[in-house]
Amino acid sequence: MNERILDLFTKDALEAARANNTYRSMRLMETPESSRVKIRMPNGASQEQILLASNSYLDLANIDELKQAMAQAVLEWGTGSGGARLTTGNKTPHQELEEFIAKFKGEESAITFNTGYMANVGTISALCGKNDFIFSDELNHASIIDGIRLSRAKCFVYKHNDMADLQRVILEAEKSRAESALPAPRKLIVTDAVFSMDGDLANLPELLRVAKENDCLLMVDEAHATGVLGKTGRGLAEHYGCAHADVTVGTLSKAVAAEGGFVAGPKQLTEFLKNKSRSFIFTTAMAPAVAAAACNNLRFIDAHPERVQNLRDNVKFFCDALRREGVNVDLSPSAIVPIVIGDEAKAMQVSAKLQEQGILIPAIRYPTVAKGQARLRASLMATHTHEQLQTAASTIAQIIKKL
Numbered sequence: 001m002n003e004r005i006l007d008l009f010t011k012d013a014l015e016a017a018r019a020n021n022t023y024r025s026m027r028l029m030e031t032p033e034s035s036r037v038k039i040r041m042p043n044g045a046s047q048e049q050i051l052l053a054s055n056s057y058l059d060l061a062n063i064d065e066l067k068q069a070m071a072q073a074v075l076e077w078g079t080g081s082g083g084a085r086l087t088t089g090n091k092t093p094h095q096e097l098e099e100f101i102a103k104f105k106g107e108e109s110a111i112t113f114n115t116g117y118m119a120n121v122g123t124i125s126a127l128c129g130k131n132d133f134i135f136s137d138e139l140n141h142a143s144i145i146d147g148i149r150l151s152r153a154k155c156f157v158y159k160h161n162d163m164a165d166l167q168r169v170i171l172e173a174e175k176s177r178a179e180s181a182l183p184a185p186r187k188l189i190v191t192d193a194v195f196s197m198d199g200d201l202a203n204l205p206e207l208l209r210v211a212k213e214n215d216c217l218l219m220v221d222e223a224h225a226t227g228v229l230g231k232t233g234r235g236l237a238e239h240y241g242c243a244h245a246d247v248t249v250g251t252l253s254k255a256v257a258a259e260g261g262f263v264a265g266p267k268q269l270t271e272f273l274k275n276k277s278r279s280f281i282f283t284t285a286m287a288p289a290v291a292a293a294a295c296n297n298l299r300f301i302d303a304h305p306e307r308v309q310n311l312r313d314n315v316k317f318f319c320d321a322l323r324r325e326g327v328n329v330d331l332s333p334s335a336i337v338p339i340v341i342g343d344e345a346k347a348m349q350v351s352a353k354l355q356e357q358g359i360l361i362p363a364i365r366y367p368t369v370a371k372g373q374a375r376l377r378a379s380l381m382a383t384h385t386h387e388q389l390q391t392a393a394s395t396i397a398q399i400i401k402k403l
């Protein structure tokens, strides 16, 4: 190993991250994902925590019946898929999963990717090329941003959830193109359904209108919406009772508690992605047992809409409890409850104190959110008890008051 050369590539970045408090390291969990976990504390001891930080919103990762179904799928299908989907990797569980996603989402067809990240990157970069226009909400997830970069399309960022600003950037973009010799662009609007650091929702009815009026394709990323929004967890369209976006992306790694991403929509779209999406084509298919687990878990959500309702009730209970304790939060329409502290160092302090008292809620700070907007990002599960949520709300309030 030539340490001097490695230093050239890595040393400055690591030192800068240490100096400006953005150095990242991983927390070690010693038990499976659920509403109570054991983590390794900085002093090496194990400590039990109430987990208010998981994306496993319906708490399906550690249910006996679902674990056994996955174990059975391993026994039947082995440990890996052995090839890409278009070579030898496509097994019965992959097909069953895609059929079930299409049914669950009320779409003609679905295609799966190995992660939600790969679904976003592979879909945007396949749909758009360098002469196209993409209109993107300023708070969209990194995987959308990376997909846009890879597509080389011209990107116009609109103010968060601001439909007037979206209309404004569309007109501005069209004007700039009209003045050039280039052909008329294809236009894509892309947005998160639930914004991952704020927990608020995209305005789907308005986005559908703007897309229609301006001849745009509309793509919505339902990573934090699937299994969460709507009476039965179908997502954003069920929440609003309106039509679906043209392209619905989602993940199987959050409420579904497995792994993988998907795109649901017309068959022509999924056939196109099978032929053109590089993150679908040039990678090994997910393990068949993972596909089987994702499908089993989705069936479980389909059969247990009361779990989605429990999550909704818990979010309301927690937001109400925080407000009763004097903490300023809005009632979240999703499973994500941001508690804005503002100052970066203070947010870190609150999170560390909560952890000492057995409550795990990470602090999110710049560059993930804007400077001075540091926050605790609480996320709820369907299985938290009211007692756990009340304890967390009271403890948060006590710590914030003493800041």
Ligand code: PMP
Residues within 6 Å of the ligand: 115, 116, 117, 118, 120, 141, 143, 192, 194, 196, 221, 223, 224, 251, 252, 253, 260, 261
């Ligand atoms: N989209 C959004 C909005 C997300 O929050 C995430 C995960 N953090 C993803 C996509 C990526 O999904 P996955 O974890 O399955 O790669």
